[in-house]
Amino acid sequence: MTKKTAELIDNLVLELRRGTLVLSVLSQLEQPQYGYSLMECLAGKGLEIDQGTLYPLLRRLESQGLLDSQWSVAESRPRRYYVLNADGRSVLAVMAAEWQQLVQVMQRLLQEPSAAEDEKKGVVDDGTD
């Protein structure tokens, strides 16, 4: 694989993941979380996300009215906690349903070529018999 192809793959993978970020973040905010804890939570479940991407995304989701946030001074240092609000919850439900559908479609699409090949083979075999 050439360097150019490797770079292209990196970019495509990044693009693919970027589309799932909002859904991933929303899915983990039923309970209030602050930035760092959310990052660790996502990382613990296998989703590595850049801090420089995650924190601004939280603020954007808040300004879009999907999250509520609150400063908490109960701990060693003040932390800003984010949590889904009612709008965020309904958006999450729609997005999750959309995701399930997408997964099914993608599975069908990705399995299709081999299935088609098998079918073709069958036809050829029939011909030779």
Added chain:
Amino acid sequence: MELIERYVHEVGRRLPKRQRADVEAELRSLLLDALEARAGATPAESAPSEADQIAVLVEFGPPAEVAARYAPQPRYVIGPRLFDTYCLVVGIVLGALALAMVVATVVGQLSAPDGEISLLAFFAQFILQYINAAAAGLGFTTLVFFILERTLPEEDLVSLTDREQWDPRTLPPLEDPNRIQPVELIVAICFILLALVLFNFFPGKIGLAYLQSGAGEATGWHVIPVFSEQALAAYLPLWNIIWVLTLALDLVLLRQGRWRLGTRLADLGIVLGSIYVLVRMITGPALFSAPSWWLDLMPDLKETLTFMPNLAELVRMALLVALAITIFDGGKKALALLRARG
């Protein structure tokens, strides 16, 4: 902790004032969380090492990048939503300016106080002024769109590209490359006939017209022939051949109604012939020679004709331009021929 503070400040100063303090506080808290996690076993009271601070900051990324994520400003002058409209408006502005400038320059030249009309000065003035006006027009248009891009609400932009109003039936029909335009042909035939008659029967009438003022028999319009007899004798027969051939080709095209391989080849041959004659004219004897007897005959013309010595040079330039246009035209025709065959 100095590095952390410097970093927070660098990010903060790039943000809009209203969100600066809040983002700074959050960023500081997040950086400390990351530092704490990195230090791990290190007791919380001890100050974090510089190496840890550097590692955490490198992970966060350069301040400009982080600030851009917090307060995304469009990093372009005109976005894709407005770009098509922008191109359309730029085209209209540049076209309208060109028209206005042509009118202004012609009027300016005609009303020049000394009554001199110099082609060279005309073109130079036009080009310089047009470059200035076009740059200003382009600048103002871009400025207006720059502001629109940043102030128009999202809903207004959507209506600019309303998909529901688009009707496929409004698509322009495909152009048939072989179809001829009868009007163009008829106009061309008229011009060729005019040139044939004018150059062959009235060569003396092609020239500079001037109005002789004052009393006496000489009062009224007079014409100074532009082309020398020598030039006419050398080039007119060649042009006559080309004009007659073009005339014949145009008549055939008008009859057939379409371009065919034969007519395309003939057309290309005529273009090559024109190129040959133009090259001969550029390298051969001068088209124009100002016989001194004119000026002796009409001494009051001397002042008006001060630009005469440049005329030969001007004619040569015009011929070069004509040659360039003809070669370009020939290239286009050759391409059309190849496409028609392929």
